[in-house]
Amino acid sequence: MSTTPTESLNTGLNIQTMAEADDVLGRRKYIGMSVLRTEDPVFLTGRGKYTDDVHLPGMLHAAFLRSPYPHAKILSIDKTRALALDGVHAVYTEADFEPILGHFVTTVHREEVLTVDRPIMDSTVARYVGQPIAVVLADSRYLAEDGVDLIDIQWEPLEPVMDAEKALEPDSTLVREDLGTNNFAHIEFQRGDTEGLFEGAAHVFSKRFHHGRFMAAPLEPRGVIADWDVASDELVVWSSTQIPHLIRTFTAGPLGIAESKMRVIADHVGGGFGMKAHVFDEEALIPASSKLSGKPIKWIEDRYENLAASLHSKEMIIYLEAAVDKDGKFLAFKGHYIGVGGAWPAHPWTSLIDTLPAASLLPSIYDIQAVSTQIDAPLTNRCPSGAYRGVGWTPGHVARETFIDDIAREMEIDPAEIRLMNSIPDEPFVSVTGMKYDGGSYSASLRKTLEMIDYEGLRKKQAELLKEGRYLGIGISPYVEPTAWGSEVAKANGFAAEFFDAANVTVEPDGSITVTTGCHNHGQAHYTTLAQVAADTLGVSFESIRVIENDSSQAVYGTGTYASRTAVVAGGAIMRAGKEVREKIIRLAAHAMEVSPEDVDLADGIASVKGVPDKSMTMAELGFMSYYGGSSRVPGVEPALTSTRSYDPPETYSNGTIIAIVEVDVETGFVDLQHIACCEDCGTMLNPMVVDGQMVGAISHGIGGAMYEDLAYADNGQFLSASLMDYLYPSTTEVPHMEISHIETPSVVTEGGIKGMGESGNIAAGAACINAIADALSSFGKIEINKTPIGPSDVMDLIRGLRGAK
Amino acid sequence: MKPAAFKYVRAATVPEAASLLAEYGDEAKVLAGGQSLIPMMSMRLARPEVLVDIARIPGLNEIEANGVLTIGATTTQSAVIRSDVVSAFAPIIGVALGHVGHVGNRSRGTFGGTVAHADPASEMPAVLLALDAEIIATGPSGQRTIAVEDFFVTTFETALADDEVLTSIRLLAPTGNACWSFNEVARRHGDYALVGVAATAELDGAGKVTKARIALSGVSDTPVRVKEAEESLIGKTLSDGAKVAGEIVSSSIDPPGDFHATKQYRIEVAGAIVTRALNEMADQKGTR
Known part of the structure; x- marks a missing residue:
């Protein structure tokens, strides 16, 4: 994403300038209100337009032949029978694409990271179950799949590399011969006197944790339509993506087309959750197929493809050590994060999007003096791994917070108490890894959540139920969520990057206002929340604002929506641009009404002279005047009421606490997740209803990762979770009632005091569930949970182990 | 995830359905609600050449x-x-x-x-x-x-x-003083059971079991009756016999293991839910 060298990574000194638009909150009317989502009528009336709803004349349908083998050499491909089928138009393999399609070159700009350069379709070696080997174009998806069945391939199965730790050994079979190693990155980090603190500590604890592999599993799988007009050499791509501009930037090169001639539309997207913040092979292969065939091509991913071959996330083997003093005060942490990667690093973030953030956030809310981390990044014969809501903060958090519960039990300290006694203050704080927390409620949110569940009362109830042979468990999980992925928070998480996002605010001739941003709206209600920001910044009515995103040819350039960034990044850019436009409007109104600008107020879309209520102008009058007002406009001043501003925010962190309450049936291992309580703090809330929705959704994801969802592979590399019968996500029947409260600690560094949010539920809820299960079983003996997900069979294994140990 | 080509025939009567099945032999499958067959066809795990739809045959849904x-x-x-x-x-x-x-x-x-x-x-x-x-x-x-x-x-x-x-x-029709119980453990509501039990019994005037049937799901390639456990209940009250019957179930089944539940899990939990089912049964009357 940039060429910034490693030296510019987080130094702890790169604090940015403070906010410019510091007067917006003082006159807010919409920010902080639960304004109903203007997006909803479209969806509630069935008028959503997802990728599969787009139909183009003459369009062909694509189906991929995907490898059934985890690792195999392809000796020959015979297309004859497929091409003979009536309705099949073409079968393309690597050799067909080679003349017109470049490679994906994937890396993270750090000296420790190897670069992987690969053809976008590899038809010579299969490296995971589901890898695309060939694509068939036909009159319908049915016929395309019939064509796939008729391709004759000779495979030579090879030994699959499945054990990530063995993959790191020097004599391991290689997933990629060209790389010479399976480990594409070894990264070490050290701050403070870790070794000295461990040597002098009263207690040293350690834990190995294997976090499971799970995924976004959006309701709408991926889908790409490409229409390459060979006459004008213009390309339009519809893709179910969170990053339309980045798709253009990353595929235009390999496709050999100017970005100015390429348009990416991602209108309605049925769930992204970070998975769709990647650049997928199909997003280049379908446009290339359109170019080769001269036809528009549609590919809609099916559920098997989505589960086996889109993007997996979060699988990590983590070794933690803690040095603790005699009273339970944490002194230093060590962490070794082995990211269980796939056949190649996902483009463009690589699987380091899990391990680097996991290691960087090791201290979380805890005031420790030193930290050492190591990262390894083995490739294995699995689906590539990358970002999903909460990225590697999730596995890192589950490992750390379950470890802290282990330590608390061992030292006989209450799990809430050990956290409070080790928490950083609620003021701005620089963590030992260099993260610059911008003030929050790190312990206040924990105290508030304990109050919400009547913690002391619940502990008494737990003891009483135990006498009846009932096993109640309480799991506590306080979190910090790094948000607003821009240059600074990227660096704080180990990614060298310098980039920005922008917004344009323009007054139209009728006084209505168009706002565009380079972020992407796929469920977050930007058309509502960002309109709230724009309306308050300008001093106009909410209804007069229209926000446009999701189309690279309609919106200003930007890197899309992911990593809890848009409220801060696009909100801040709108505040900056809107402030300039507000000043232009006031200057125009002042000139027209023959007063000085300081005497003009703009509120509710009416510019009025202070103290003279009947002397005013409407936005309709001012908008028309700005375009067609001739000499009544301000002489010598650019007339357009418009501004485009960028914003690359400082680091900002939301925080909160999630507590889960479970009852475990110790005869069947069934876990009844009875209640979730949460107190979150994302600074200035734009729309509390939307904040609540983000918490509920993300907590549900976290429950899935902890208790249900598992992208399982057999030891021989076969993929076991190939349908929703085996990949189990929690549904309305499994997700319990949630109680969500808020503390609002505005950021001291961002525009409007806004912090990002949206991922913390998936970062913290899983640890709350696992800790609750362990707490429920703690009366059986020295319980330690060291993997996710935990299903009933795992619970019975734990109980059997504890009974056997007695 | 689209089915391979197949022929679809809607049967108007049961004899017509039977004669279509006779005509196509094992290349045909009967379609009714399609809740299992159609997904299997879409995944091309099942590839029948002919579907004989019986869903609209009059009188078959009474x-x-x-x-x-x-x-x-x-x-x-x-x-x-x-x-x-x-x-x-x-x-x-x-x-x-x-x-x-x-x-x-x-x-x-x-x-x-x-x-x-x-x-x-x-x-x-x-x-x-x-x-x-x-x-x-x-x-x-x-x-x-x-x-x-x-x-x-x-x-x-x-x-x-x-x-x-x-x-x-x-x-x-039920005879005598009959009771029943159903119990299962599934990962989520609506999923296939990891292990399940359906049990029925008839009791004499003193509440002692005269007949019992215990059937398990999820522990073999068919549903399984555990006759030894059934017999162990005869002459006892349900609550007196529940524990031993559960233990017999655990010691007599040979279930499969998969990544949702181990073999050991199914053995233990089958016994536990049989005991639980038998204990709950006395309150659930109304069948044989």
């Missing part, structure tokens, strides 16, 4: 109680759950059907389908085994009655001949 309870094969699972006749006659059926998928599945899925599909982890095969039901099959040469004990052959395979249609399921 429920009758006339000393004997007869449930027509194409009665939807939802209709069975809603049926007062069924819940009066054999309440275990409606309770167990509530665990079959979700409302949408049960609105289309048929009672006969969930039996003829013969998934050993599904609910109805075990329930019918516990109820000692009869399966009525119709072929070109007429109707025959198959005892439930003989019906389930292995996973997805039954005693139905290629040219036979399952047309109804029949239950005899």
Whole structure:
């Protein structure tokens, strides 16, 4: 994403300038209100337009032949029978694409990271179950799949590399011969006197944790339509993506087309959750197929493809050590994060999007003096791994917070108490890894959540139920969520990057206002929340604002929506641009009404002279005047009421606490997740209803990762979770009632005091569930949970182990 | 995830369906609610050349109680759950059907389908085994009655001949002081059970068991009765016999392991839920 060298990574000194638009909150009317989502009528009336709803004349349908083998050499491909089928138009393999399609070159700009350069379709070696080997174009998806069945391939199965730790050994079979190693990155980090603190500590604890592999599993799988007009050499791509501009930037090169001639539309997207913040092979292969065939091509991913071959996330083997003093005060942490990667690093973030953030956030809310981390990044014969809501903060958090519960039990300290006694203050704080927390409620949110569940009362109830042979468990999980992925928070998480996002605010001739941003709206209600920001910044009515995103040819350039960034990044850019436009409007109104600008107020879309209520102008009058007002406009001043501003925010962190309450049936291992309580703090809330929705959704994801969802592979590399019968996500029947409260600690560094949010539920809820299960079983003996997900069979294994140990 | 090409024929009568099945042999499959077959075809795990649709055959979706309870094969699972006749006659059926998928599945899925599909982890095969039901099959040469004990052959395979249609399921009237229980553990509501139990018993005036049937799902390639556990209950009250019966179940089954649950898990939990089912049973009267 940039060429910034490693030296510019987080130094702890790169604090940015403070906010410019510091007067917006003082006159807010919409920010902080639960304004109903203007997006909803479209969806509630069935008028959503997802990728599969787009139909183009003459369009062909694509189906991929995907490898059934985890690792195999392809000796020959015979297309004859497929091409003979009536309705099949073409079968393309690597050799067909080679003349017109470049490679994906994937890396993270750090000296420790190897670069992987690969053809976008590899038809010579299969490296995971589901890898695309060939694509068939036909009159319908049915016929395309019939064509796939008729391709004759000779495979030579090879030994699959499945054990990530063995993959790191020097004599391991290689997933990629060209790389010479399976480990594409070894990264070490050290701050403070870790070794000295461990040597002098009263207690040293350690834990190995294997976090499971799970995924976004959006309701709408991926889908790409490409229409390459060979006459004008213009390309339009519809893709179910969170990053339309980045798709253009990353595929235009390999496709050999100017970005100015390429348009990416991602209108309605049925769930992204970070998975769709990647650049997928199909997003280049379908446009290339359109170019080769001269036809528009549609590919809609099916559920098997989505589960086996889109993007997996979060699988990590983590070794933690803690040095603790005699009273339970944490002194230093060590962490070794082995990211269980796939056949190649996902483009463009690589699987380091899990391990680097996991290691960087090791201290979380805890005031420790030193930290050492190591990262390894083995490739294995699995689906590539990358970002999903909460990225590697999730596995890192589950490992750390379950470890802290282990330590608390061992030292006989209450799990809430050990956290409070080790928490950083609620003021701005620089963590030992260099993260610059911008003030929050790190312990206040924990105290508030304990109050919400009547913690002391619940502990008494737990003891009483135990006498009846009932096993109640309480799991506590306080979190910090790094948000607003821009240059600074990227660096704080180990990614060298310098980039920005922008917004344009323009007054139209009728006084209505168009706002565009380079972020992407796929469920977050930007058309509502960002309109709230724009309306308050300008001093106009909410209804007069229209926000446009999701189309690279309609919106200003930007890197899309992911990593809890848009409220801060696009909100801040709108505040900056809107402030300039507000000043232009006031200057125009002042000139027209023959007063000085300081005497003009703009509120509710009416510019009025202070103290003279009947002397005013409407936005309709001012908008028309700005375009067609001739000499009544301000002489010598650019007339357009418009501004485009960028914003690359400082680091900002939301925080909160999630507590889960479970009852475990110790005869069947069934876990009844009875209640979730949460107190979150994302600074200035734009729309509390939307904040609540983000918490509920993300907590549900976290429950899935902890208790249900598992992208399982057999030891021989076969993929076991190939349908929703085996990949189990929690549904309305499994997700319990949630109680969500808020503390609002505005950021001291961002525009409007806004912090990002949206991922913390998936970062913290899983640890709350696992800790609750362990707490429920703690009366059986020295319980330690060291993997996710935990299903009933795992619970019975734990109980059997504890009974056997007695 | 689109099915391979197939021919679709809608049968107007049972004899027509039987003759179509006779014509196409094992290349044909019967389609009713399609809740299992169509997904398997979409994943190309099943590739029948012909689908014989029996869903609109008149009279095949009726429920009758006339000393004997007869449930027509194409009665939807939802209709069975809603049926007062069924819940009066054999309440275990409606309770167990509530665990079959979700409302949408049960609105289309048929009672006969969930039996003829013969998934050993599904609910109805075990329930019918516990109820000692009869399966009525119709072929070109007429109707025959198959005892439930003989019906389930292995996973997805039954005693139905290629040219036979399952047309109804029949239950005899309860006798004496009967009671029942259904219990299962699934990862999520509506999933196939990791292990499940359907149990019925008849009690004498003193509350002692005179007859018992214990059927398990999810522990073999068919639903399984554990006769030794049933016999252990005879002459005891349910609560006196529950624990030992559960232990016998655990020691006599040989279930599979998969990544949702180990073999050991199924052994332990089958016994635990049998004990639990027997303890709950005394309160649940209304069938044999």
